[in-house]
Amino acid sequence: QSALTQPPSASGSPGQSVTISCTGTSSDVGAYDYVSWYQQHPGKAPKLMIYEVNKRPSGVPDRFTGSKSGNTASLTVSGLQAEDEADYSCASHAGGGIVIFGGGTRLTVL
Amino acid sequence: QVHLEESGGGLVKPGGSLRLSCAASGFTFTDYSMSWIRQAPGKGLEWLSCVSPGNKHTMYADPLRGRLSVSRDDAKRSVFLQIDNLRAEDTAVYYCATENYFKSEYWGRGTLVSVSS
Numbered sequence: 743q744s745a746l747t748q749p750p751s752a753s754g755s756p757g758q759s760v761t762i763s764c765t766g767t768s769s770d771v772g773a774y775d776y777v778s779w780y781q782q783h784p785g786k787a788p789k790l791m792i793y794e795v796n797k798r799p800s801g802v803p804d805r806f807t808g809s810k811s812g813n814t815a816s817l818t819v820s821g822l823q824a825e826d827e828a829d830y831s832c833a834s835h836a837g838g839g840i841v842i843f844g845g846g847t848r849l850t851v852l
Numbered sequence: 853q854v855h856l857e858e859s860g861g862g863l864v865k866p867g868g869s870l871r872l873s874c875a876a877s878g879f880t881f882t883d884y885s886m887s888w889i890r891q892a893p894g895k896g897l898e899w900l901s902c903v904s905p906g907n908k909h910t911m912y913a914d915p916l917r918g919r920l921s922v923s924r925d926d927a928k929r930s931v932f933l934q935i936d937n938l939r940a941e942d943t944a945v946y947y948c949a950t951e952n953y954f955k956s957e958y959w960g961r962g963t964l965v966s967v968s969s
Contacts, residue, residue, distance in 0.1 A: 745896065776954040780897070787947060787962060788897065793955040831897050835954040839902060839911035841887070846896040 746771065746832055746844035753850040754822045762847045764815040764832030770842055772813035776835035779808055779817045782846075783828045791830075792817060819849070827851040854878040854958045858948050861963030864938050868967075872933040874948030874960060882906070886924060886931040887951040890944040891962075898944075902951050903931060938967045 747765040754760035764771065764779075771777055777795045780788035790799050792808035795815065805820045815834070819826055832844040860872040874886070887902040901922040902911045912920050921934040931948055943966050949956035 745898075774954075778955045780956075782897075787959040788956070789959075790955060790957050793957075794953070799957060833897070833899070833954075833956075839909065840913065841899040841902070841951075841954055842913075843889075843897040843899055 748844035748847045751848045755852045756822050758822050759820045761816050761818045764844050766813050770834040770836040774835045777815040778833045780831045781828045822851050824851050856960035858960045858963035861965045863966045868938050869936045874931045876929045881929045882926050884950040887949050888933045890946045892944040940967050943967050
């Protein structure tokens, strides 16, 4: 059960789009459509942004989209806004009821 | 309004044990499994354990299996995590969260556990 792999940082200017990757294996990301993404501002609890690869909970802007190809999932934030600056973590079901997280990506809005 | 509140954190000596609690309100508690997730200082999130309604199923992350014990009291709308043989690397903020189809929609604010002599 190794952690999913995310880039440590990503950045973009306001209005631009940025994509964060999340790479797992054929035993987790590649095996299940149970990939979720969480946003976390400093000192705050994580917030669910995407679940089941590409579904958005009520209240999450449609600027946030998720996708998956093979063993890699992605989160795209379009029309970047200052409030999008945060840490983003992916998570995946890994079989047997287990969930594994990625190491997190710090998104900076330039 | 959903509310999850963790308690029981604090300073513990290496080798000690701790029992964390999480009180839930604002939703049908028995509709959700409940998970514990931690975050060490400056590090990423780490899923630890999950318990289904009625304690029917319990799951643990392999690295900590054997040192964790999760349970819940559905009548009291509470979930618990016992951590044994604490080590310095267990220092983290511990969150409880709802879990439904491997997603955590609602989170508490977390409770800090510090392991130090």
